[in-house]
Amino acid sequence: MAIHQVEPQGHLFEDDGTIPNNPRLPFLVYGGALTPGGDLAESFEAVFAANGWDRSWRNGIFPYPHFHSNAHEVLGICRGEARVRFGGANGVVITVTPGDVVVIPAGVGHQNLGATDDLLVVGAYPPGPRWDRCTGKADERPGVLERIQAVPLPPADPLYGEDGPLIQRWLAPG
Numbered sequence: 001m002a003i004h005q006v007e008p009q010g011h012l013f014e015d016d017g018t019i020p021n022n023p024r025l026p027f028l029v030y031g032g033a034l035t036p037g038g039d040l041a042e043s044f045e046a047v048f049a050a051n052g053w054d055r056s057w058r059n060g061i062f063p064y065p066h067f068h069s070n071a072h073e074v075l076g077i078c079r080g081e082a083r084v085r086f087g088g089a090n091g092v093v094i095t096v097t098p099g100d101v102v103v104i105p106a107g108v109g110h111q112n113l114g115a116t117d118d119l120l121v122v123g124a125y126p127p128g129p130r131w132d133r134c135t136g137k138a139d140e141r142p143g144v145l146e147r148i149q150a151v152p153l154p155p156a157d158p159l160y161g162e163d164g165p166l167i168q169r170w171l172a173p174g
Contacts, residue, residue, distance in 0.1 A: 034101070106147070
């Protein structure tokens with residue numbers, strides 16, 4: 001496994017009335033952060049865990065808009081590819097491929113718009129409560145904005161550790 005030092009692309013999304021997104025923490029895309037090959041799922045799990053993002057799972061990405069109001073999430077693409085909308089209806093659509101990593105701040109919507117049959121994703125969360133799954137329904141809205149704001153910053157960037165770009169970008173005034 002080779003980890004490449006890549007500068008992530010950042011996106012801030014506004015609340016679209018359904019998906020709250022996160023008004024202060026940018027969604028980050030680390031394109032081609034790991035070299036595909038070998039057991040990429042094991043590699044992602046090891047790297048994420050070494051940086052404190054050790055509550056991991058393996059699966060795909062849900063085909064409906066959803067977000068987590070009480071946790072940040074990292075996704076590592078291990079196999080296949082997917083077109084994923086991040087940030088709700090007014091967000092961005094990104095095609096993710098093996099070796100890509102995305103970091104999704106609490107509140108930011110994500111939805112699989114179409115994927116190859118072999119898609120495999122490793123997701124992980126930093127320390128904190130068990131993540132929830134919200135879909136933007138009106139009855140979920142009370143309390144969501146407060147929970148999003150209360151989620152603490154993770155201890156480290158899931159790829160590069162305590163001095164990684166996530167920490168720099170999320171701590172920067174803005």
